[in-house]
Amino acid sequence: MAGAQDPIRQQLIEARRNQILDAAAKVFAAKGFHRTTTKQIASEAGVAEGTIYNYFDSKGDLLISIMMRLSAVEDVGMELAEALNRDARGFLLAIARHRMALIAQNYETLKAVLPEMLVNPDLRDEFYSRFAQPLVTLLEQYVRARVESGDVRPVDPPLTVRSVQATFIGLMILRFLGDNVLASEWNELPEALVDLLFNGLSAEEAA
């Protein structure tokens, strides 16, 4: 009897958790973690305040759980396994598209988590090791290889790669800050970005 209910109960629990996390992410994104009260989250989720604590340990646990849910979505390795086989431009474009899509699809979550992350060591380390570091490492290996093969100019790989990574992050921040152009042209960004990063601004041919 209970055997059949267990999976159902698990699903209900998961659904309720997501319901609460969605509400929390929405309010955190709108007002910031500290300005958000548990009462507001409960109200947004359509549950009582106490219900939140049947599913999460604390308000801080909500934020961490929001980020964990994002981690589950992120999967650099998979997506880019195929990209590695492309030429440099194709690779860069795949990365850029993947990144911009990730940001667009998780806009609220990221807006909820990022400001607090800059200030909370636990979240920071989690983010850095899950999102920032893996991409930097992967890019660095790729750039080194392509510099050796001659496809890419002899740039400084660590700094170059961090600059590329920084561009993704900075564009997200600029969107958070309310930049209207980015909001409306977000889908054009990967192309423009790759054009910039791959070909550079200079009209002159590289000597």
Add this chain to the structure above:
Amino acid sequence: MAGAQDPIRQQLIEARRNQILDAAAKVFAAKGFHRTTTKQIASEAGVAEGTIYNYFDSKGDLLISIMMRLSAVEDVGMELAEALNRDARGFLLAIARHRMALIAQNYETLKAVLPEMLVNPDLRDEFYSRFAQPLVTLLEQYVRARVESGDVRPVDPPLTVRSVQATFIGLMILRFLGDNVLASEWNELPEALVDLLFNGLSAEEAA
């Protein structure tokens, strides 16, 4: 009598304000705005809690004042008036150096202000209109001009310019997140960055 003292009094007041703002910026940068108590700020500044309120309206006013002090430092127009006369590469390098230096010199202030800015509309607008927008506007004008003159490839100016601006911001964020390479190689960044943005990654000549 008061006539002679006024300027002196003004200086004393200004000194005390700075003493408090320095302390506040330091603690905000270390623990975040909301986790910082006025007691901690007072302790760091070596004054009593009440004294803070003789110079500032509220805790929030401290943050705004910290940012205002940064605004006073920033002076895009001045610095770049001369840069406009250089060639594209020189211009970009001047901008990058200026930006990286600004970040390095105001590291604590920026770390104090930025996370809260993402969450506080007042601060956000102030930052966007003072720091982000002016540079974007200036860059955009420059890029348009140089595209026309043929010095710069026919890129999409708005997106390109935002990407450049985003890179500066993203590098700052990555430093906040504790990236060691950026911390130690910060001074090498402008060259590497300009090399990337101006020449691009591609080893092939632009057709």
Add this chain to the structure above:
Amino acid sequence: MAGAQDPIRQQLIEARRNQILDAAAKVFAAKGFHRTTTKQIASEAGVAEGTIYNYFDSKGDLLISIMMRLSAVEDVGMELAEALNRDARGFLLAIARHRMALIAQNYETLKAVLPEMLVNPDLRDEFYSRFAQPLVTLLEQYVRARVESGDVRPVDPPLTVRSVQATFIGLMILRFLGDNVLASEWNELPEALVDLLFNGLSAEEAA
């Protein structure tokens, strides 16, 4: 149909009530009434939280019911009807043994009830009128009679009797407080106690 089930149902209900009360007494004794949650009681009893409320009105009702169950055990009159016929020493010994045994056999229950009793008027009155008062009254009558008959010295009956009663209570408290000697020598207590109360400490003969 229900006619035959009634007695059985009554037994089942009684069994379930006792199961819950046993669990409650155990946890109350270990952690105190207020620090105990209904969830802990349910868990200890092996039932769901809601089930408790099918048998008891409230958490407080559990405590009162625990005490009522103790009242049912206690039966001063019965036990001492025979003791009244003994000589003074035998009577005192019978009382002491009865009391110490009662405490030992209901250690957990008493430890659960007593601290809260000191603080809860309802429980206090119940305890005082059921346990303290009857014994005091009985002892007082007995002492008065024996003083008149000359078996007992001309003591102040009310104060003497309360002192004797106090000794029982105090020994229980000292055990609650973790006194190791009392825990291991509890069975020797009645003899030692009667020796003290009956003969006194003095080596000199009463003049």
Add this chain to the structure above:
Amino acid sequence: MAGAQDPIRQQLIEARRNQILDAAAKVFAAKGFHRTTTKQIASEAGVAEGTIYNYFDSKGDLLISIMMRLSAVEDVGMELAEALNRDARGFLLAIARHRMALIAQNYETLKAVLPEMLVNPDLRDEFYSRFAQPLVTLLEQYVRARVESGDVRPVDPPLTVRSVQATFIGLMILRFLGDNVLASEWNELPEALVDLLFNGLSAEEAA
């Protein structure tokens, strides 16, 4: 300047602490620790809720501090140094008077602390080692010596001594429970008690 204020400030702090502890003890005694709210304590003390936390870490700290203040009052060694030189009866009387007076003078404090002590290990250990244990130890040494010297009958010292100690505690409990006789005759208790403990109930001469 500040040199002269320090002692004054210390006195003010001590006065405010005592004001709050008095209020807390009063309300704890009346309603019990857990049923007392910090708001009630504040109201009773005539201060704001927050003020309590300028002087104490937590509600629990109030209780511990109440007990500590009692510890400062208690001074078994001093009082009884002189009593040791008396004969057995005089010694017992001195102890009894000292104990009954201590209870009477700290009635509220004890009523506040004792119930929670039975349930809180920290308080329990503090009480046992400060109040129960020292008196037991001292009595035990005294009884052993007097048994040897022949002034006291050959009783079992550990159990006898604990019984005496238990009587003091039990009398206190009976008062807490609302015994009217004890409340009105408290001052007569030491004599009656010593009469009982020293001479015993028996009218017969010890063989």
Add this chain to the structure above:
DNA sequence: AATGAATGAGTCTTCATTCAT
């Protein structure tokens, strides 16, 4: 102008109790 004790509104969190299944 400086101080820091006092304030009390505001928040997170707990947990006894209810009730739909």
Add this chain to the structure above:
DNA sequence: CATGAATGAAGACTCATTCAT
């Protein structure tokens, strides 16, 4: 009857702000 998720009132505690000295 049994269950346990949902509830929300209640309470301990924090901390920005005030103000008498």
